[in-house]
Amino acid sequence: MTDKKVWLITGAGRGLGVDIATAALASGHAVVATGRDPERVRAAVGAHDDLLVLELDVTDPASVRDAVRDAVDRFGRIDVLVNNAGNFNAGFFEELSPEEFRAQLETTLFGPVDVTRAVLPVLRRQRSGLVITISSTAGIAGQEFCTAYAASKFGVEGWMESLSPEVAPFGIRTMVVEPGFFRTELLSPESTQYAEATLDDYAERTEQTIAGWKSMNGRQGGDPAKLAAAMVRLATQDEPPRRFVAGADAIATVEQKAQDLLAQAGAYRDLSSNLAHTDA
Template identity: 70%
Template structure:
C-alpha cells in the first residue's frame, strides 16, 4: 500500500468498454493508481484486467448518490483523486423532429449532467488537496453542429460551455481542466450498445434517415483513429505540468476545428458595420 500511496490517482467513468477501457489501461501502464467505474464493476474488471493498483467501482453517472459513493470508495482506498476523466456517454441520433422529448432529455442527462454529477462529487476532494485535473471527453460535435446529431451536439456544446466556465472558478485552488475533442476513432460509439436511432415517423426525413443510418453502420469499426493511441496520448497530457485547456484529437478533428474557426470569423465580419452601430447615441 505504501507504493500505491505514492502514486497519482486517476478516476475514469464508463470503463466497462470502449475508450474508457483504453484510458484505464493506459493510466495503469503510465504508473497511475486507477479507479475504473461503470454500472457493472464486474464487467469493468473483466474489461480492464486485474492489477494491484486498480479499484473497480459501481457508478451510474446519472445518479448523484452513486457518484458520491464512488468518490468516497476511491478516497477510502487511495486517499486522493488527482485526475478525473469524464468519459461515460452514449449517442442518440436522428432528426430533431423524430427524437422524442424523453430521449432528448435522456441524452443530455447522460452526456452533460453525468459529468456534472461526478465532477461535483470530486471537486471537494481536489479543493482539499489544492490540486487536480478535470478532463471531460467531448467531441467534434461539441463545437460543430450537424444534421442527425442535434441531441448529442446539444449535450456536448453544453459540456464545453460548462467546462470553460468551470476553469476559472477552480483555478485558484490548483485545479486545472481539459476538454478533449476526438474525431472519428474506432470506439464502440456507433455500435448498437452505444448508439440509439430515433424511430422514423416523418416521411420527409425517411430517405435521409435510411442513408445516414446505412452510412454510419457501415463506418462502425472502420474509423481511422486508434483509441489506444488516443488514450496513451491523453494520459501523457494529464501528467504534463500545464495540460491544455482544449485538446483536439485526430487530424479530422483538427481540420473541423479550423473550418469552424474560419466560419466564425467570417460570420463576425459579415455585418460588422451594422453590429458596431448599436450603441446609445451620446
Template identity: 65%
Template sequence: MTDPKVWIVTGAGRGMGAEITKAALAAGHRVVATGRDPQRVAAVLGESDDLLVVKLDVTQRADAGAAAQAALDRFGRIDVLVNNAANFYAGFFEETSDKQVRAQLETNLFGPMNVTRAVLPIMRAQRGGHVITITSLAGQIGLEFVAAYATSKFGLEGWMESLRFDVAPYGIRTTIVEPGFFRTELLVEDASTIWAELSIDDYAPRTAAAIPGWRTMNGQQAGDPAKLGTALVTIADLDEPPLRWVACADAVEAIEQKARDLLAQIDAHRQLSSSLAHDDAAPNSPRATAA
C-alpha cells in the first residue's frame, strides 16, 4: 500500500460515510470521522488508535474549523477530505417550501463548502491534498420529485469543477464522485429523508403515488456501500485520481445516456447555435483576417 494518509470523512455515522471510514482504516490510513452525533459515530466505528471521532455539523463553520484543528492536533496533517454528509428533501418543486429548499442547500452545498474552507489552508501549507466530494447521479441528471436535492448536487458539481483550477497549483487534487442508488440510510424518514411540506391539489395524486415508491426503494438499492468505500480508497491512492468518478452500473448507464443526449441536442441545432456571432467576428471578415 501507499504511505498512510490522514482522512477526514463527514457524515461518518452511517451509510457511505461509515463504510468509507472503515475501508480507509482497513487500508492502514488514519481517519477523523465526523458527524452531528459523535456518540453514534463512535458506536458504529468502534475504537482504534488510527481513529478520531469529532462532532461536526457541516452547516456550522465553527464546527468545521474545530474538526480541522482536531485533525492537526492528533495526526499533524490532512491528506484526504471526503465531503459525504447529506440529506434528502423529496417532493415536487412547488410543494417544497422556500425554507426547505434553503435548508437543502445549507446541508448539501454550503456544508461541503464550509468544511473545505477549513481544510484548504492546511492542504495549501502542505502543498498537497485531495478533496473528494460525493455528489449523485442526481447531480448529472434531473429526476422527477427531487428538484431541491438535484439543485444542491448540480451546485456541488459546478463548484468542484471550478475549485480544481483554484487549488491545483498547490498540489491539491479534486475528485467528484457520482453514485447511483446505494443501500444507505439516505431514504430513511426522519433520519435523512424529508418530504415536501406544502400541498397543492394539482400535484396531490402524483405525490400520493411517488412517496410509497420512494419508501419501498429503501433497502432495495443495488449498490453496496462497503464496496464503494473500498473502491474510493483505491481512487484516493492513485497517483492521478480522476476528476470525476461515476459509481455503480446504474449511474454509468444513465450518465452515458445523458452524454449521448447532450451531443445529439447540440448536433440537432448546430447551425443555429453557430450563427450567433457578430458579423465582424466571422472567420473570413477583414478584422479576423488582419488579426
C-alpha cells in the first residue's frame, strides 16, 4: 500500500465516525464517509477534495454493495475498512423483546460482517488491506443491562479473531478496537434505546441504571478525537495490532478479565484435568 490510503468508514454521520474521517483526511488519506443519511455525513465531515460521501445502511446488503462499488469506481481501491456504525439496545434480558435483541445483533454484529464480506474481494485482489472493527470493553467483559450489546460485541471479537488468520495469506490485516468510555454519542437518546420496564422485580435497578447512564452522557473521560488519531497512526504500521485496547479504563477491564479467566481456569484444575477417557 502507498502512504496515501483509501478509508471506507461506516457510521460517519456522527460520533466517533466523524472523528475518524476527519483524522484520516488530516493525515493525507482519501475517505469514503458513509451513513444512512448522506447529507448528515456531508455536514458533519465537511468538504474535501479527497472525500466521497455515500449512503450506506449496514443492515441493507444492497446498500452495502452499492457503496463499495461506488467507492472503488471513485478511488480505484479500498485500503482501510472501518466498521464503526453502531447503536445500543439496553435493558435487562427479560425485558428486552426478541425483536430488540435481534435488532442489536443485526446492527453491531451482522452489519460489520456484511460490510466486510462486500469489501474483502477488493482487498484480496489488491493483496493488501486492513479491516478495523470497533468493538467495546463489553466484548471482553459482560455486565448487567448489556446482554444484547455484549452478545453482539463478543460475537465481533470471535469473528474478527477467527477472520484474521483466514485473510492474512492475502496481505490483509485485521484490528479490533476495544474502547472504554469515550465522549461519543453512544449514550445519547439517538443511539441508545432502553427496553420498556415491564417487570416489578427489575424496576428499581432499571431506574437507577438509566439515571446513572444518562448522567454520564457527555461526561465520559475518553476523547474520541484522540482515539481517532491513534487509530490512524496504528493503521499506517506494517503490522497493526490485532487488538487495540483503548483507554485506561479499558486496560483495567481487560487486565481484570485476564486475571479472572486465569483464576477460573485454575480453580478446578484437578477436576478438569481428569476428564479424559482412561485409554487416552
